[in-house]
Amino acid sequence: MLKTVWAVSQRGAVGMQNQALGLAEALFAGGGFHLPEAREVSFRWSYSWLPMHPGFASLAMLAPQDQAGFRDAWPDVLITCGRKSAMLALAVKKASGGRTAIIHIQDPKASPRHWDLLVVPEHDRVRGSNVLVTHGATHRVTRLKLESGAEALRQEYQHLPSPLVAVLIGGNNRYYTLDAEWMQTFVGQLRRMVGQSGCGLLATVSRRTGEAEAAILRGGLASLPASLWDGKGPNPYFGLLGLADAIIVTCDSVSMISEACATGKPVLVARLPGKSGRFERFFANLLQRGLIQWFDGRLMQWQNGRLDDMDALAVQVRQHFGW
Missing domain, CATH: 3.40.50 (Rossmann fold)
Structure with missing residues (x-):
């Protein structure tokens, strides 16, 4: 039974x-x-x-x-x-x-x-x-979800240049702060990365992202080869991960970082102000295994394997x- x-x-x-x-x-x-x-x-x-x-x-x-x-x-x-x-x-x-x-x-x-x-x-x-x-x-995250999600979005984003970089934005929690000042700096890094690499961006915010910070991101991406999900319609999350050649994710969520690492794509983690002993142990383990790198405004790509339990x-x- x-x-x-x-x-x-x-x-x-x-x-x-x-x-x-x-x-x-x-x-x-x-x-x-x-x-x-x-x-x-x-x-x-x-x-x-x-x-x-x-x-x-x-x-x-x-x-x-x-x-x-x-x-x-x-x-x-x-x-x-x-x-x-x-x-x-x-x-x-x-x-x-x-x-x-x-x-x-x-x-x-x-x-x-x-x-x-x-x-x-x-x-x-x-x-x-x-x-x-x-x-x-x-x-x-599964291979099937990534493949089917990517196929569903491929035509919609075919105008964007490659490599495609998924940008996953979290928000404040009790350990880390994602505020307007940080977002301004981060948007500057994204713009520099696009200028240097010619990449396209597939961005999404989370429920924890503040409205002011989301507005800064939206404005910063407006003149770039980029798309920011507006929260309407079916969530394209798996499709964005499936289409991406690399992934940038904020450091406030072990879940989002784990999901990104499960794709087998290069994962760049964007530091936020703050600190957590638990999170730092997690980061150290992933860095040691070559699964992540810290994002500094450059697009880095490497064969990093998958984190999937x-x-x-x-x-x-x-x-x-x-x-």
Whole structure:
């Protein structure tokens, strides 16, 4: 009988949802699972400060409008990502009477023994017999998505010169700052790179990019052989990655950098003001393996290989549970 699998994350946390759904899709691709169901939920603020322990886990942590979807019918496998979702996984395990296998992605900052399986990137320090370690973030990038996405966009962007460079812009987080001053400098670097290499640009911003910063980018690209996705229509993300000959990505997102590195294309990481020990360990590992270089306004291209744990990770998950 096919197993059901839910990928659950906090509403609006696209990066977290993609990580959970990426693992669910990798399991589905190996057979034995129904098509994964992606769910986004909101949480009551009062549960944010509770210790991460099964004793405090309750479905009451969900906002009222989301509680109805978590009654009686439980999946065989629940995959979560993000701290609040880690507590929800414990609540589902309890409510399902232990029937649901719970897999959490990222370090929940609590003992791994509370979950059936943890999947963490190597720059997180948690380890244990039920902890699988990946080189980067889990993701949804596959060769098929890249190829089909590129084909769908090829005609639309055929007027742009090659090489084509995808530019992936994130935004502020608690470690790094992406402000107007930084964007002005970055746009200057992009313009210098285009002038020196003759490349074309395929740019996209994220939900975390500020409106003022997006406007600076839009203005700076207006006179260049470039395209900036305006947020309307289907997201061309996989297509941009598939078409690109190289990728520039801001340093604020382990997920975006992991996705870029999964393409096998040269990846240039744009530094933002700020610092994080976890992120710096991640960067150091990728630099040592030749998977990334720091972006300094030059287009660099090299054979850098791929960072892609997903197929092997799906096999390890199956082996852990005996599926």
